[in-house]
Amino acid sequence: MNREIHLNERPTGTPTHEHFKTVESEQPVPQEGEVLVKTLYVSVDPYMRGRMNNVKSYIEPFQLNEPIEGGAVAEVVESKSSDLEEGDIITGMLPWKEFAAVQADRVRKVDPSLGPVTTSLGILGMPGLTAYFGLTDIGTPKEGETIVVSGAAGAVGSTVVQIGKILGCRVVGIAGSDEKITYLKETLGVDEAINYKTENVYQALEAACPNGIDVYFDNVGGEISDAVYPQLNKFARIVQCGAISSYNVPNDKGPRMQTHLIKSSALMKGFTIGDYQDRFQEGFMQLAKWLKEGKLTYEETVTEGFENIPDAFFGLFEGANMGKQIVKVAEPSH
Amino acid sequence: MNREIHLNERPTGTPTHEHFKTVESEQPVPQEGEVLVKTLYVSVDPYMRGRMNNVKSYIEPFQLNEPIEGGAVAEVVESKSSDLEEGDIITGMLPWKEFAAVQADRVRKVDPSLGPVTTSLGILGMPGLTAYFGLTDIGTPKEGETIVVSGAAGAVGSTVVQIGKILGCRVVGIAGSDEKITYLKETLGVDEAINYKTENVYQALEAACPNGIDVYFDNVGGEISDAVYPQLNKFARIVQCGAISSYNVPNDKGPRMQTHLIKSSALMKGFTIGDYQDRFQEGFMQLAKWLKEGKLTYEETVTEGFENIPDAFFGLFEGANMGKQIVKVAEPSH
Structure with a gap:
């Protein structure tokens, strides 16, 4: 059977x-x-x-x-x-x-x-491609810029933070346990990691991002994003990959964020991996190469x-x- | 004195x-x-x-x-x-x-x-330039697409709706009085106009936008935008020009909208007119030309x-x- x-x-x-x-x-x-x-x-x-x-x-x-x-x-x-x-x-x-x-x-x-x-199913699959295209095509990080990643220890987030480091950025990861924070810092090499369950995310971001936030790769939405929006630099890019904190909350409400986008002339872009179907091979080859070179782990x-x-x-x-x-x-x- | x-x-x-x-x-x-x-x-x-x-x-x-x-x-x-x-x-x-x-x-x-x-101070000044650059550079409307404009009878909105018509789009304006609705329809030539004070905006948009919404030029934010987000087409563009409904409301709250951006792979971009300083002359010349040709009014x-x-x-x-x-x-x- x-x-x-x-x-x-x-x-x-x-x-x-x-x-x-x-x-x-x-x-x-x-x-x-x-x-x-x-x-x-x-x-x-x-x-x-x-x-x-x-x-x-x-x-x-x-x-x-x-x-x-x-x-x-x-x-x-x-x-x-x-x-x-x-x-x-x-x-x-x-x-x-x-x-x-x-x-x-x-x-x-x-x-x-x-x-x-x-x-x-992971780094050489949809999550890896999602990280790669979301960060490089929407986030368009430049060397030296600051990238903040929510859900940073997840399948997509853990790839994003590593690509951010490969591209020469300051990378700050947000996750929800001490074990994840240690993983982000010691294995994935982020510059700072914030435990949103035990820290004040707004203040921790202020301390971790002395030059403000240029790219926000968001898997989570909700209160974590509320703390990010006011700290965006001029012309910041928000990669709206997911919003897991809202998925199980019908009519989830929070502070309206439109004025933050105006103040910082920020771009916010939602996407799903299917949008990049024509470029899957490119992404796959790049991820496989970094993996082989030991620049990516999972x-x-x-x-x-x-x-x-x-x-x-x-x-x-x-x-x-x-x-x-x-x-x-x-x-x-x- | x-x-x-x-x-x-x-x-x-x-x-x-x-x-x-x-x-x-x-x-x-x-x-x-x-x-x-x-x-x-x-x-x-x-x-x-x-x-x-x-x-x-x-x-x-x-x-x-x-x-x-x-x-x-x-x-x-x-x-x-x-x-x-x-x-x-x-x-x-x-x-x-x-x-x-x-x-x-x-x-x-x-x-x-x-x-x-x-x-x-108006059509040949900051509001006119704001309308022109916001719509053409961020909204990037294509002929035949549907543009929705909030605050459509204001200084910026009334210019946006007219440029939308010049570019061959279906244009739907949202405003707050019968006088403004008449002005939008009879003077500015919008395809449909919605009075948000007397109509159910969500339902009125459904009726006015049978092919969905491709570009949303937003001056208002708040509940009007809440009604727009679920009706965005794939790859829609939101021009976040203003959010006047939030300006006098400290900690204004509303439904979180990140999932709508993801579902429609939509782009949302805040801006202020200073972002286009290098292109003021281009915008000014185009607006003056349309005004002279009688294609724009104010x-x-x-x-x-x-x-x-x-x-x-x-x-x-x-x-x-x-x-x-x-x-x-x-x-x-x-």
Whole structure:
């Protein structure tokens, strides 16, 4: 038998187990052009919360009583496509199923020589590309400028801070635990790190950014951003990558921030990684190069077991993860 | 005797008469390089509210017990500069004084052949340039796109809507009285106009923008903007020119809007006209050309009397003005 995790109910606030349900199903049979894959690793990402709502967005909402879908790494166990063969490791947007039949042309073969296959869900996947394009294309940091990153110890943020250092900037990371602060300072080499749970973020930023803030890479929104906006330099750039603090709060309210943008002639730009589809190869090559040269590193938080995917997802909103949160579902055959 | 209007006290909310005081002073004597001018017209503008606060911004705060300073048109009555002569009409940032001695190189001579001299405070001055650069450089509208303008009947907004029509866009204006709605539709030629005081702005925008919103030129912020953000098209541009609804509301709060920017990959950019200093001549020439060709028109609301400058200023926050609000202080000599 096979197992799948479906959307059972749409949450209005924080998602819990009642919004998901595990369903048993038949082993799928691949059709011509498809491959049967065994799921090895599942990626849980904050943006998926938005797909649980039934609202128009850049990506279709999840359907009730259908499997959730997200980034995953899987092994081909049976192929009806000339492009892939048994034993190949692939990645793509896959349903939360232990085994799935998927079209071969909708997945990508992973090159295991570039690093552990899980990196295709992290630093060599969507989070890495999100960090790279968001920072370089929207943030456009210049050497010597000050970059502030919220959610700095997460999958995207931990890559952003490192790219910021590669580009010669002063980098200040904001995260929510002492362990993350130590990681940011000692492993990722940020200039300053602020624990938003124990420090006054506004004052800590003032101290950490004596020359003001030129680039704000925002994964979090909420009160952390409220503390950043008044400290923006003239012509600052805000990379609006995420706003995780608002995702589970219907009608989240806060200080209006328009006047801060006017005072500093600042730019604020939202984006999703799909906007850069035509440039994925460029980003991928650059990240792989830095990784190989030892200029980039990464962390993974691995939860074990298919049935624990929802828990790993819930953990994102509590800041439970360091670096990329993944779920290990099965061992590869080889 | 001469009269001056000083900043008496810094307001925290809505400014009132107690925050200003009229002071009598000696007639100033121009020094070498200066001219003695008689103030003819004074411009009151929403951005001046920000200068009443003692906070770091793009422009220095007004000083307590010193004259307020703002855009004005004046006549040279005595010249100690070879650049200007008696009878010349000049414009610049002048103190709120009936007579003032000012450096000749800090003011600009007005060419009366281009139109009434008051246009140098409006359509051929800062508001016109603000409309032109904000819309074309940040809004970057393409033919056929939909532009929404808040504060559409004001000095800046009324120019923006007309430039939008010149560029071949669908233009929807938002304003606060039936008179302004009629003006927008019948004189300025907008496609739709919404009275935010009597209509549900969200629903009215849905009806007025069947293809969504590509450019939002925002002078107002607040609840009007709250209604716009969810209706932005992919890659929309928000020109954050002003946020008058927040200026008199300390700690103004509202729905957090970061997720809307992410969903629509929208850009939001604050600016002040000084950012475009190097391009003033280009903007001025284009506006003068359109004005001459009859493609642009403008409205002025004129208050009479030096002592009524504060009242004219207060009126801005109540939407009392159609088009450019100016105060007539004196008749020119000729």
